Amino acid sequence: MAARTGQGSHIGSRAEQQDCAACFVSADARCHLLVVADGMGGRSGGARAARAVIQSAEAHWQDARRLPDNPPAFLQSLCQHAHAAIGQFAEDSGEPAGTTVVALLCGPERAWWVHAGDSRLYAFRAGRPVFRTDDHTIVQQRVRRGQLDETAAALHPDQHKLLRGLGGRDPLQLTHGQMRVDADTGFVLCTDGFWAHVSSDEMAGLLAAADPDQACAQWAAVAAERAGAGADNATVAVLQPAGSPSHGFWRPLWPLIAAVALALAAFVWLAIRS
Template structure:
């Protein structure tokens, strides 16, 4: 997907799993774009139901909101609250009743203004000039230990509870308050929304390197391929949304047709052009015969 202001690529892989519990989607209205990613939690029944319900619910909230959204944080919080209620309701109406749960990352972009919210351990990376400016902090047991100084970063990868999520959408509890952040985008800035099937399999340096590719489709495929390969044969579902901010001017420049210069633009003159024609007639006139 692309427009005058941006380009977006979505990639989803099953990995070495029987069921795909990840869901990704975008929605566009006027000058507003919404990016959505949900990773159904496998430790609970029907994670795929929770993830799909969240995407459907947030999409409806976006279709119904008045544009431009004057208070993006309020909109995102309310959208996730409604999604939580609908996920819980979908679980209650299942036979037998269940409590499906999902992570969530949603990002609202209006012009050059981006605002995002998340619950769980799906992430958003904000990159500029090959550097990570912002990375969402996981709502997980291990992340809490790390931030409190109880464990070192080197201990995270092999911690027995590193996949334990502390906040989510769905379940029996009331809706939880997401974490928010925002940014004013500049030309070339990128956003990467991804499930843990991607970031848990790759070093952040590889994420950065891949997104330096000019072709965003190629970058997204490269990231998914590397994540699948590095975690084989235990690859999780892998999902990502890659967004690149362009601005109107850069997009218009890229769409201009290639125009070959005329002889006069190359520094020649009309007299020189006529001389060339006359020499050609002198040389090949006998082969061409008399004009009719």
């Protein structure tokens, strides 16, 4: 069974949608590229910056259309081109523009990713979270120092103060990562407007959804609703496991199911003896 992708966004209570997402798949369905960007800037600057990331991803994918020979270099180039385009737009227009980015390139046996800012990648195996990226924010620095816990950090007033991003005159700084993948591995990429209000356990359900696009759209709306007044844009993209979604989703419950079955068998045996 081939892995499937899905994506969804909600504008929240903002006047403009400055999030963007895109999912690309190779002709043989063995390689996927997922990208999520959360734009920042006045007027249309943030939206333009986020779109620049997607345009760069599409251009790079059109040239490759398969797993590149050097995945980290491919992702670096994708972000570098977007970074330059955003900087040029800001210089020409006099309008501030920048964006976060998280991009995933996944092949049959391995996945690579890159990120800057506070848009995140979550990795799951058999429905269980096994990894997530660390935000490039002042608040995340305080979490690493033990000054804040993750729950308080998600809603901290300084959460949006980024240390890295695309756009601007500073050299591009990215964090790269990679991991082995198998038929039970799935990924969720999302902006802070999504992850601040949706738990990793709830995200795991997206990896088992029969219609991933619909599920992503519904959960983006849930994130915006939970945020209440002043809700940020919320965007999520998923790469479901290549194995059966239901197989991966139910595996964490197998010990409980087995225990219930054994208890039921013992009850029946005792009932027969009496």
